[in-house]
Amino acid sequence: MPTSTYVALATTTLGATAASVTFSSIPATYRDLVLVYNGTTSANIGVDVEFNGDTNSANYSRVFMYAPPVTSTTGGPQEIFYSSTARTVVTCQIQDSSATDKHKTLLSRMGAVDVIVGASALRWANTNAITSLKLTPKSGNTFSSGSTLSLFGIEA
Amino acid sequence: MLLLGVLAAQAEAAAPAGVAAYDLLETEILTGSQASVTFSSLGDYASDYQHLQVRGAIMTTADTRFWMNLNSDTGSNYSWHRLSGQGSSVGSEGNSSQTGMRLMNSIQPASTSAAGIVIDLLDCYETTKYTTARALSGSTGSANEVGLFSGSWQDTAAITGITLGLGNTGVGGNDMLTGTRISLYGLKASA
Numbered sequence: 037m038p039t040s041t042y043v044a045l046a047t048t049t050l051g052a053t054a055a056s057v058t059f060s061s062i063p064a065t066y067r068d069l070v071l072v073y074n075g076t077t078s079a080n081i082g083v084d085v086e087f088n089g090d091t092n093s094a095n096y097s098r099v100f101m102y103a104p105p106v107t108s109t110t111g112g113p114q115e116i117f118y119s120s121t122a123r124t125v126v127t128c129q130i131q132d133s134s135a136t137d138k139h140k141t142l143l144s145r146m147g148a149v150d151v152i153v154g155a156s157a158l159r160w161a162n163t164n165a166i167t168s169l170k171l172t173p174k175s176g177n178t179f180s181s182g183s184t185l186s187l188f189g190i191e192a
Numbered sequence: 193m194l195l196l197g198v199l200a201a202q203a204e205a206a207a208p209a210g211v212a213a214y215d216l217l218e219t220e221i222l223t224g225s226q227a228s229v230t231f232s233s234l235g236d237y238a239s240d241y242q243h244l245q246v247r248g249a250i251m252t253t254a255d256t257r258f259w260m261n262l263n264s265d266t267g268s269n270y271s272w273h274r275l276s277g278q279g280s281s282v283g284s285e286g287n288s289s290q291t292g293m294r295l296m297n298s299i300q301p302a303s304t305s306a307a308g309i310v311i312d313l314l315d316c317y318e319t320t321k322y323t324t325a326r327a328l329s330g331s332t333g334s335a336n337e338v339g340l341f342s343g344s345w346q347d348t349a350a351i352t353g354i355t356l357g358l359g360n361t362g363v364g365g366n367d368m369l370t371g372t373r374i375s376l377y378g379l380k381a382s383a
Binding site: 138139 | 247277330
């Protein structure tokens, strides 16, 4: 029996600049999460993710491809996409986010206007269900006012 | 710092317009090692859906590849392309007359570390065109790779079945482990 899913859990459009955005109290009802970002940042810069308040970068690993390559303001195991001062659109797929038998995998696909196009995969080496997700532009930069971030849940 | 509680945000959200268009159809969560997963009743969904999506979290014991066959066709009727990055380099590749669509190039071998994959099968019930698919997939670790893939099945038949599995040159050769999850979703066309 088909089950309607892909449920909008939360959306925010920033009314002011923000150093970070956190989605908290994420329900375990959904097997996968999808994060959609449409916004700008105060600099052309990478954006890091943090699950469940885990700030230990040793628990994260990632691989990416950006075209053209960017190195000066990017890097680190928690970076899931790169945002520009013009406009960036990103979709992140977080597989088995509520499962407790495996590490968490995030796949992202992005386009930053006039800067890069790319994709990345990230692993969080933790079997806990994801209950919160924090996004932080690197080096003290901020998300710009008007940026929109949405979180969706998908059952399995 | 902005703290956004999901439940609070739900209460504030306006009711969405339109009709829900994305349905969970089937899920397989492996309880033992298995060479492949097949969804064989896709014809049942033909009247309701325009596109299908497969979402997976795949675990295996060997660094291998992920493949898809349609309608049990293992003939040389597929082509595929990949664009993938390993962090320090980017590679591309294309092949025709293949026995399946390659949709992931490298999988981290581990019983707790899953490779992620999302596959979109477009217009898969239409009989006037070949069925095409695109995928985003990747894993990190000793097999460190993220990739964008496209594939074509050179047959105009509506799809009735999907077989997914691991191997170097096609489905077969490596097992998916307990806990591997593969789900099938349907996307409706507009009325």
